[in-house]
Amino acid sequence: MTILLPEPAPLRDLIDAFKRLPGVGERTARRMAYHLLQNDVVGAQTLSRALDQATTTLVHCQRCNSFSETEICLTCSNPQRDPSLLCIVETPADQNMIEASHSYNGLYYVLMGRLAPLEGVGPKDLQFQRIANRAQESAVKEVILATNYTAEGETTAHHLAEFLRGQGIKLSRLARGVPAGSELEYVDASTIAWALMERKST
Amino acid sequence: MTILLPEPAPLRDLIDAFKRLPGVGERTARRMAYHLLQNDVVGAQTLSRALDQATTTLVHCQRCNSFSETEICLTCSNPQRDPSLLCIVETPADQNMIEASHSYNGLYYVLMGRLAPLEGVGPKDLQFQRIANRAQESAVKEVILATNYTAEGETTAHHLAEFLRGQGIKLSRLARGVPAGSELEYVDASTIAWALMERKST
Numbered sequence: 234m235t236i237l238l239p240e241p242a243p244l245r246d247l248i249d250a251f252k253r254l255p256g257v258g259e260r261t262a263r264r265m266a267y268h269l270l271q272n273d274v275v276g277a278q279t280l281s282r283a284l285d286q287a288t289t290t291l292v293h294c295q296r297c298n299s300f301s302e303t304e305i306c307l308t309c310s311n312p313q314r315d316p317s318l319l320c321i322v323e324t325p326a327d328q329n330m331i332e333a334s335h336s337y338n339g340l341y342y343v344l345m346g347r348l349a350p351l352e353g354v355g356p357k358d359l360q361f362q363r364i365a366n367r368a369q370e371s372a373v374k375e376v377i378l379a380t381n382y383t384a385e386g387e388t389t390a391h392h393l394a395e396f397l398r399g400q401g402i403k404l405s406r407l408a409r410g411v412p413a414g415s416e417l418e419y420v421d422a423s424t425i426a427w428a429l430m431e432r433k434s435t
Numbered sequence: 436m437t438i439l440l441p442e443p444a445p446l447r448d449l450i451d452a453f454k455r456l457p458g459v460g461e462r463t464a465r466r467m468a469y470h471l472l473q474n475d476v477v478g479a480q481t482l483s484r485a486l487d488q489a490t491t492t493l494v495h496c497q498r499c500n501s502f503s504e505t506e507i508c509l510t511c512s513n514p515q516r517d518p519s520l521l522c523i524v525e526t527p528a529d530q531n532m533i534e535a536s537h538s539y540n541g542l543y544y545v546l547m548g549r550l551a552p553l554e555g556v557g558p559k560d561l562q563f564q565r566i567a568n569r570a571q572e573s574a575v576k577e578v579i580l581a582t583n584y585t586a587e588g589e590t591t592a593h594h595l596a597e598f599l600r601g602q603g604i605k606l607s608r609l610a611r612g613v614p615a616g617s618e619l620e621y622v623d624a625s626t627i628a629w630a631l632m633e634r635k636s637t
Contacts, residue, residue, distance in 0.1 A: 238510055238527075238530060238531055238534050239509035241502055241503055241508075242504065243485070243488045243489040243493055243504065244489060244493060244502050246485045246489070247482075247485040247486060247488070247489040249485070250481045250485040250486075251482065253471075253475055253478035253481070253482065254467045254471070254478075254482075255467065256466075260528075261458070263527075264458075265456045266489070267526060267527065267528070268456065268457045269456070270489060270490070270502060271548070274490050276452070276455035276456075277489070277490045278490055279455070280449075280452040280453065280455065280456075280482075280483075280486055281482075281483045281484075281486035281487045282452075282483075283445070283448045283449040283451070284449060284479045284480070284482055284483035284486075285480070285483045286445045286448065286449070287445040287449040287468070287479070288471075288472070288479045288480055288483075290443075290445045291443060291472060300443055300446050301443055302443040302444065302445065306441075306443075307441035308440055308441060325465075325469065326465055326466075326469070328440060329440055332440050345473050346473070
């Protein structure tokens with residue numbers, strides 16, 4: 234969309250700032266700016282303050298690398314959690330989904346990304362050495378690799394496994410198979426192939 | 436998505452603030468927050484400042500009602516534009532599309548919305564009286580109703596026409612018909628029906 238009308242600079246700057254968000258182009262950024270300015274000025278001010286607060290107060294937890302207000306986050310400092318299990322996930326959203334399963338009570342390490350050679354994200358960017366140090370702490374008995382089942386997530390899990398192997402830690406990966414509640418007819422063929430390969434005797 | 440992990444308050448506040456944007460739900464808001472905090476802290480600060488600037492410096496132009504830094508915007512105060520034509524549009528984005536056609540040199544009035552009885556937006560909210568006053572200025576010879584061709588846009592045009600009729604101003608509406616460069620096979624039937632009804636003798 235070419236802009237032809239003279240546009241006030243603060244409006245132009247706001248639209249450009251929205252375009253830095255993932256998945257937001259010119260049209261969406263415009264819609265967001267118009268909406269806030271026309272219908273929700275309080276929302277605009279709230280968002281401005283929230284951004285300011287978040288960028289100034291949030292740090293990475295020194296143990297799990299997730300966002301935290303304190304040096305060690307609430308999850309890592311919770312004595313109820315089992316320190317012998319360490320689950321490695323890509324993002325806080327993934328961490329939250331595992332939590333939602335109500336079947337894990339160990340600790341986490343959040344990569345805050347995945348290996349993406351094409352974007353120049355390598356093992357150093359993900360601080361593999363830091364993960365290795367964390368995994369070697371005496372309390373840790375098992376590391377669960379819970380990166381996504383995408384090409385990049387699988388690559389990350391593979392390289393992490395290579396990196397952590399031979400240090401006497403048990404490594405595991407989330408099981409692959411047919412999703413809960415699904416009808417076989419509607420499951421894609423590669424999932425069925427996986428489920429067959431990794432079938433369990435009952 | 437249920438949130439189960441203890442989440443730092445500034446992160447939670449930021450996600451909630453993003454959810455006030457149109458079309459942004461919990462997941463998208465989360466992705467935006469993580470992206471800015473992890474990969475673009477400068478972007479977050481830029482957006483915070485842009486929101487702050489825009490909400491404090493932008494006002495509505497007293498003539499065309501669009502966003503402006505000054506009492507009268509640059510378009511309305513441009514002496515090169517023809518004051519005998521007044522084009523009424525719903526949003527600044529629509530105004531910009533008309534400008535992009537390079538075939539209009541008159542002035543604008545931006546409704547900043549449309550009649551939407553279900554959402555409680557009536558003629559008063561759109562300041563119909565103000566539009567009438569603007570249209571009655573002696574320089575204005577023709578008012579072009581360029582609201583959208585949606586149900587709400589059509590309703591708005593209809594009511595505006597009713598409101599402005601009988602005041603000695605010429606009223607017009609953008610022509611309806613087959614879009615430029617289109618093949619009839621791929622044009623929807625109701626557009627064809629319109630184009631037939633409003634066919635022109637050549």
